[in-house]
Amino acid sequence: MAAPGTTKTAWKLQEIVAHASNVSALVLGKSSGRLLATGGEDCRVNLWSVNKPNCIMSLTGHTTPVESVCFNMSEEMIVAGSQSGSLRVWDLEAAKSIRTLTGHKANLCSLDFHPYGDFVASGSMDTNIKLWDVRRKGCVFRYKGHTEAIRCLRFSPDGKWLASAADDHTVKLWDLAAGKLMAQFPDHTGPVNVVEFHPNEYLLASGSADRSIRFWDLEKFQLVGCMEGEAVPVRSILFSSDGGCLFSAGRDSLRVYGWEPERCFDTVPVGWGKVSDLAVCNNQLIGVSCAQSNVSSYVVDLTRVKTTGTAAQSPLSPAIPITRTTPTGSSLRRIYERPSTTCSKPKRVSPVSDDEEKESRAEIQNTEDYNEIFQPKQAISRSPPRYTEPFPAPLEDGKIKLPPVAASTPIVCPEPQPAPTSPTNPSVISAARNEPIGLKAADFLPAIKGLPPSEVVDEEALSQIRKGHDTMCMVLTSRMKNLDLVRAVWSTGDIKTSMDSAVAINDLSVVVDLLNIINQKASMWKLDLCLAVLPQIEKLLQSKYESYLQTGCLSLKLILQRFLPLIMDTLASPAPVGVDISREERLTKCKMCYKQLRSLSLLVKSRAGQSGRHGSAFRELHLLMSALD
Structure with a gap:
């Protein structure tokens, strides 16, 4: 057993x-x-x-x-x-x-x-x-x-x-x-x-x-x-x-x-x-x-954890003592004398000026958690947040502890009863669990013909889980092959061609992987690269995946900070006398970038009103793009 x-x-x-x-x-x-x-x-x-x-x-x-x-x-x-x-x-x-x-x-x-x-x-x-x-x-x-x-x-x-x-x-x-x-x-x-x-x-x-x-x-x-x-x-x-x-x-x-x-x-x-x-x-x-x-x-x-007694005999934690002048053992030292009056609540400070208030803001993102911690009901003065329950620990072997049962005692599985819910004792399932608590595998799987959901056994549950395994392996293998192709071009030192090859593969995950590298070093960005990346950013900003959205926001922010002043200055400068081929090429690229940025600005503006982390990122991008109007 x-x-x-x-x-x-x-x-x-x-x-x-x-x-x-x-x-x-x-x-x-x-x-x-x-x-x-x-x-x-x-x-x-x-x-x-x-x-x-x-x-x-x-x-x-x-x-x-x-x-x-x-x-x-x-x-x-x-x-x-x-x-x-x-x-x-x-x-x-x-x-x-x-x-x-x-x-x-x-x-x-x-x-x-x-x-x-x-x-x-x-x-x-x-x-x-x-x-x-x-x-x-x-x-x-x-x-x-x-x-x-x-x-x-x-x-x-x-x-x-x-x-x-x-x-x-x-x-x-x-x-x-x-x-x-x-x-x-x-x-x-x-x-x-x-x-x-x-x-x-x-x-x-x-x-x-x-x-x-x-x-x-x-x-x-x-x-x-x-x-x-x-x-x-x-x-x-x-x-x-x-x-x-x-x-x-x-x-x-x-x-x-x-x-x-x-x-x-x-x-x-x-x-x-x-x-x-x-x-x-x-x-x-x-x-x-x-x-x-x-x-x-x-x-x-x-x-x-052992917090007293003799030293732990572990090769991972050698302790090298020094020469001491004080006697061995626990010495008696002075104790800090705290003020006789406690300071549970600081004195109210006068508010900042109107100008400072505009600069500094406290935006409440989650009203329920905020009220629970900072505005507790029926409390005149607040002590530190009252957390009485420790964080639940997962089980080492993923099994739920059961009380011992006598060998002659029949095991009866009673019908599951709904957990009581009340304001003081809500029914919560910890995000740190290894297994669903109080739930069966059948609750997460489609019904199997001929069997009621309660009779789904471990083998059948594993069979359902394995169905997607081969598909996932194929996706990851394909992604690795695509990245190898891009890496081969990258080794030549041509960043623009590397991005073109990633785009040509038509796998947005490869584009994201490449952008995550380029975003780490702003000096890699050139106007040619912007032309290749901006259409991909539009796809990323509309993605349902948080990591794609985050990468798209960061790439667009780098482009705006580094190239928007250049684009606007080039478009506003008067035409030179004579023929300047390099300027004409730069002007053409700036016009194309401007057109793509204008298209993106509509998307950014529409999402700047969102709440939460991504809403703040879109608001920042909206401010950076104000020069386009």
């Missing part, structure tokens, strides 16, 4: 297309672990509820790519920093922008909200750290000392200190009240990517590109532990809620570390790639990573 299925320790929760272009910033709300904000090269900040497919809110106003985002402690406000060095602050409950702060001279790499006051810290590639008063819309203080870009900022739990990590291999600790440097930790041998305060004790952890994690005593300002077993640069670390261990997210695993003495408690394989942020909720660790425009979320069940 087969052993009953057991739940997994770690699993992929969801993958979403978060932006119309590459994702450049990604952060989780630390209080709930369920709210996610993404910043993109499309200059937008999008808000999501983890494990739900639809964007809750889209925040606009930045004119350059968003490079950093951060929630405040109550998850009622969010701040985003852009490539141009500006910050914008939004009130999520009021669904509007409240502040625009400018002053940095280069990319904003890091942000953090003060845990109690209405302050934001920002770190930039200009090597400066600035402390901003959100209410008064001004810079309170500037901290100078780093010589390269600041990659991470963290306020201490009591709000008195600010820790900064930078590409200059140092970690610095700043006293906010005195406005000066308290301590500097220069022991890392590579850029420092992340710092985290212990939730209770005077202890700081830092992770670096030198593949080490270091622990710093903030009473004696000295190194008390170092883990050098990481296989890749350290980018994401997080102390457990009780402060008993530190989680580190590598490319293929989660490692759980202790200190004094340094040891690795456990190593959990997780194929989450380059993790951008971590959070803990309901005994689950949530990790998020991005690849181009996609964002993936993962879950690790902490009840199945």
Whole structure:
């Protein structure tokens, strides 16, 4: 008899297309672990509820790519920093922008909200750290000392200190009240990517590109532990809620570390790639990573992870200790003294001016999710989003657990009863399931003659599934052959002829594959290539496939940004005296491109009013095409 299925320790929760272009910033709300904000090269900040497919809110106003985002402690406000060095602050409950702060001279790499006051810290590639008063819309203080870009900022739990990590291999600790440097930790041998305060004790952890994690005593300002077993640069670390261990997210695993003495408690394989942020909720660790425009979320069940005791004996997680001056064992340090009054709800900030309101907008994309999180009924003041249920785990062997049945007991299958539905306990089937829950295979298959649907057995179900397998294999084989033909032309270095060959094959998937390569390098685009691609873009913009639509929008955006000014200038310039063959050829190409763009503008205009992610992409294209009118 087969052993009953057991739940997994770690699993992929969801993958979403978060932006119309590459994702450049990604952060989780630390209080709930369920709210996610993404910043993109499309200059937008999008808000999501983890494990739900639809964007809750889209925040606009930045004119350059968003490079950093951060929630405040109550998850009622969010701040985003852009490539141009500006910050914008939004009130999520009021669904509007409240502040625009400018002053940095280069990319904003890091942000953090003060845990109690209405302050934001920002770190930039200009090597400066600035402390901003959100209410008064001004810079309170500037901290100078780093010589390269600041990659991470963290306020201490009591709000008195600010820790900064930078590409200059140092970690610095700043006293906010005195406005000066308290301590500097220069022991890392590579850029420092992340710092985290212990939730209770005077202890700081830092992770670096030198593949080490270091622990710093903030009473004696000295190194008390170092883990050098990481296989890749350290980018994401997080102390457990009780402060008993530190989680580190590598490319293929989660490692759980202790200190004094340094040891690795456990190593959990997780194929989450380059993790951008971590959070803990309901005994689950949530990790998020991005690849181009996609964002993936993962879950690790902490009840199945070793977080205390002796070090895990795993060859994947060697820990190389350092020479220590402090005694072995758990040392007693000072505990942070929080303010006696809590700050559950920040003071209301006066709204922005009319001009700023036009520039910065909070567009609610999903009213139901928005009201559930930010406008709960019968609530005067809101605590962080109330999520009481953990994410459901899939079963390792795909089998549903059944209670043991005595051998002499007949098994009776009762008629399925409809699940009760109520506002407090809705009937929901998780998107993370391995099998349909409470449903049979027959519910998804056409009825078989001679048998009632309830009698469809496994073999018949598999037979139905196999029917499309051969067809799919033939489609993929054909696509591979077509790509080989295009690649042969591509190897000659002629991009235009490569595109012509892809078009001639009459397989739109091959055109999409080729465009996805060309879109990565704008210098490949020429006017001849535009002529070949524009008719294909029209097909892509009308496709039912999301990836085709996304590729079409990006290609059209590149063409408009790179060639529309040239096309309009060429058409408007007076005819030269004499014969200019090259100009005549360029003029002919520009006229053809203009005609195709005019045709596309009607399609773009008709879809610019749509809601959601694609609606925003079409609105952006509509603005770029306004010069055609």
